Amino acid sequence: MREADVVVVGGSAAGLTAAITARRHYPQKKALVVRSEEKVLIPCGIPYIYGTVGSPDKNLIPDAALEKNEIELLKTTATGIDRENKVLKTEAGDVKYDRLIVATGSKPVVPPVPGMDKPGIFTIKKEIPYLTELQKKLADAKDVVIIGGGFIGIEFADEINKIGGKNVTVVELQQHCLSLAYDDEFCAEMEKNVAERGVNISCSAKVSEIKGDGPFTVVIEGGSEITAEVVILGIGAKANTDIAVSAGLEIGPTGGIAVDRAMKTSDDNIFACGDCAEKVSFFGGKPSRLKLASIATLEARIAGANLFGLRRESPGTVGAWSTAVGGLAMGTAGLTEASAKAQGYEVVTAAAEGPNRHPGCMPDAVVTKVKLVFEKGSGVLLGGQVRGDASCGEVVNEISAFVQRKMTAEDIAMFQSGTHPALTASPIAYALVNAAEMAAGKMRSA
């Protein structure tokens, strides 16, 4: 029988990182990754297949990291777990493990709306043949509807629009696109940006039915209809727990595999990480539905380190991520003002903006705007949002660091940032620090 000290089911961001971490922490242990995919897609890169990058084959997580870290790879489908005998069942036969890491990811959500499960209506599956099929359908389509205006929806819409000659519409249930990640003023700016690039955006629009068999008619509650040859669902994902459920592992309140802060499941020899695992929030430890590759890799670094002894515990998910459409980038970390209030926090917020170069006539200067959300009383940062150019992808990580270290408005007002004329705002106009200073002022006068 094939065997390894550490067997990982799943070869995407979580599985790969867990295996690498296991090898780093326990170099004497043999590690094996079992995955069903011939090649593994970069999950966040999927929208870019359709415009910027050009094909699924250009959007792959390279297998080189497996070889470099001396991790064995078995391409087959896992079918079950014999926990008593510590054996992973696969289509290629049994694999004995000492420790098992389940990193089976997620599956697209398909809401119970009449017609939404029709063949020909696409979800965002992380499968090359499926996504290639979508690419073929898009080539001939004139009208495309994307249901769901989150990151994936917005990014898909813009990329498909880049192909040219298409009429692309995003249909979003909420009042704004991206509203789980940003406060309204940021959402509105991104919507305007995407609309100006030629994408139709329809918010507060609930799909009540999808009629036809291609072309489809998307029926919006209230009566309006949009016809499209291609309909894509980008509504979200749910934990893929099939193998865990069949093995009798406990499932958590949001439907993920139940894990403790060490990422250990209800079986002492089995860990879980990534989209398939249950999560708790950094803010108060309540169950969290966030699913991000960056969270998956953190959990993988925890699971991989803890396999043969407790070394790391999850502080809960902060949630830091970013997006970019055209020249406009936005990032968010932690709680928005709206989500903080919804969770019962009393908050003090402040926003500051300024050019991201100094002087403002330096090339590539755009306005960076930062909004920070603090807990009233403690003054601790709960979250922040930023808009500007590509650097926002890293500004949001500064904010994430501030959140994770529970910094107060006063602490951030005292932050020592490096600045440069060609790279950042001036030290006088550095928006992050100024927003904190303004919030600190509001707290003093409150």
Add this chain to the structure above:
Amino acid sequence: MREADVVVVGGSAAGLTAAITARRHYPQKKALVVRSEEKVLIPCGIPYIYGTVGSPDKNLIPDAALEKNEIELLKTTATGIDRENKVLKTEAGDVKYDRLIVATGSKPVVPPVPGMDKPGIFTIKKEIPYLTELQKKLADAKDVVIIGGGFIGIEFADEINKIGGKNVTVVELQQHCLSLAYDDEFCAEMEKNVAERGVNISCSAKVSEIKGDGPFTVVIEGGSEITAEVVILGIGAKANTDIAVSAGLEIGPTGGIAVDRAMKTSDDNIFACGDCAEKVSFFGGKPSRLKLASIATLEARIAGANLFGLRRESPGTVGAWSTAVGGLAMGTAGLTEASAKAQGYEVVTAAAEGPNRHPGCMPDAVVTKVKLVFEKGSGVLLGGQVRGDASCGEVVNEISAFVQRKMTAEDIAMFQSGTHPALTASPIAYALVNAAEMAAGKMRSA
């Protein structure tokens, strides 16, 4: 007699920020800035006057912030302080103060080398007429020598080279340019980059004399000579303490105005901040010679907040800054490996690199490389360096945050970063976290 509750001498980064901070913290107090300049230059922007930006008048700190914060401005030269009567003496008459903030900046260092003080040899004075004169001289010059290969020297060289038709040479005393800020491997890469752009770089070269009266002959120890119509000294700056010395304020060990952690001088009613003030290092509290606009504004936010009661104390200067030449940007925060060792630290270092986009075929992808320096034993981060594209200006601020919060390699290995295909590395290849993970591994096996 003119009077204000808060009088600030100096209108550059420190003075302006101190006045704004005073108004934010004590909105009922009247604030007045006294400065000798008609217009104030952005100090870090001075090199860009000569190429990218085009003229000193395009590199100004706008006065709008004074008006917006209702700060009075008096354009005159301060000549002395009557501490007993709390009066600032100026060429425009006496100004009574309740609290005085000295933010008189720095003056260029001119080393005692024969000929270096000749008229026609330029230093980096923050004065528009002087810099305009330099611009005129450069217009006619064919050969230009810049003595000093720090940030300013490198940036000046590249900008002057952009004018075209010139032969620009940087002469650096140390083995590498930028060696106070970066370890050798980073310095060497930037030197190569600058050289490939057409600038001559001569390291380990000590100027022994400057001969002639224009054109000048720069004589290097050992015998070689470089002739140039324009010679620029970019060697460093020393605290401008004239007014403080004449008023009998205490001076610190590196020549700055002595201050406590609240930025208060030896006179309870007088504060100092910025290049003119003495500094201590974040690492061990020893005297620090670092002079950066970003440090100046931090000190200004401390001084301004403490004028009428202790609200903030300086943790000492971390030192975070960045530079960019052509498409290559580099940032540094805290101690380099070399400087940490020189200060007696035992260190563990690790470097990681990867594309700053995912997949690597996304537009604008370049390699981001991060090197982190940890204290052995405690595992606490002492500093980090990064090379890559413009985002490095913010990556270095993530590193600065990690340093300021005394995060360990383990803490950083658990950092929750946001990632995006068009903006950052993948979460699997995020260099900052991977470098920390590698360093943590070295510490475990040590």
